[in-house]
Amino acid sequence: MIxxxxxxxxxxxxxxxxxxxxxxxxxxxxxxxxxxxxxxxxQVSPKADFAFGFSMEFADQAAYDGYNEHPVxxxxxxxxxxxxxxxxxxxxxxxx
Amino acid sequence: MIxxxxxxxxxxxxxxxxxxxxxxxxxxxxxxxxxxxxxxxxQVSPKADFAFGFSMEFADQAAYDGYNEHPVxxxxxxxxxxxxxxxxxxxxxxxx
Numbered sequence: 001m002i003x004x005x006x007x008x009x010x011x012x013x014x015x016x017x018x019x020x021x022x023x024x025x026x027x028x029x030x031x032x033x034x035x036x037x038x039x040x041x042x043q044v045s046p047k048a049d050f051a052f053g054f055s056m057e058f059a060d061q062a063a064y065d066g067y068n069e070h071p072v073x074x075x076x077x078x079x080x081x082x083x084x085x086x087x088x089x090x091x092x093x094x095x096x
Numbered sequence: 097m098i099x100x101x102x103x104x105x106x107x108x109x110x111x112x113x114x115x116x117x118x119x120x121x122x123x124x125x126x127x128x129x130x131x132x133x134x135x136x137x138x139q140v141s142p143k144a145d146f147a148f149g150f151s152m153e154f155a156d157q158a159a160y161d162g163y164n165e166h167p168v169x170x171x172x173x174x175x176x177x178x179x180x181x182x183x184x185x186x187x188x189x190x191x192x
Contacts (some may be wrong), residue, residue: 041190042191043189048188
């Protein structure tokens with residue numbers, strides 16, 4: 001199991017329609033083959049300067065690679081992520 | 097639900113007995129009241145400069161506060177975390 005997480009902040013104003021649209025439209029990622037336990041989350045620690053997070057799990061590296069290369073994912077990155085995300089950090093976990 | 101995560105690296109050499117001892121001894125945190133779904137994880141993304149992670153969930157802020165203030169937690173932070181951890185970032189999530 002690989003848990004892929006990304007914590008991020010948007011360029012959009014908090015509570016804006018553009019913010020809501022980004023979070024809503026990100027649901028296209030959930031339907032990509034291999035994606036399990038897809039979650040859209042609010043980052044709530046005052047110690048971290050990020051507002052949101054996505055988390056998903058893959059059975060193995062092959063499933064993760066398939067997600068990364070999937071045209072729905074690459075289109076979301078190019079059309080939405082790059083222009084709308086201000087800052088982010090990817091953190092991936094595997095069992096110890 | 098609040099998911100408390102901390103991604104970190106240790107001062108110990110990779111694969112060392114000191115590293116193994118830290119990860120083993122951290123299991124004391126799992127027994128603190130209110131802690132659910134405690135996980136010890138390996139951080140595997142080459143894009144993040146951290147080696148490990150802990151993840152746990154709390155039913156609400158009161159349970160999280162109880163954990164933070166619990167003497168087993170404060171002792172672990174003082175006696176093990178502060179001297180043995182080289183770098184860390186806390187990221188907490190709540191449902192969107």
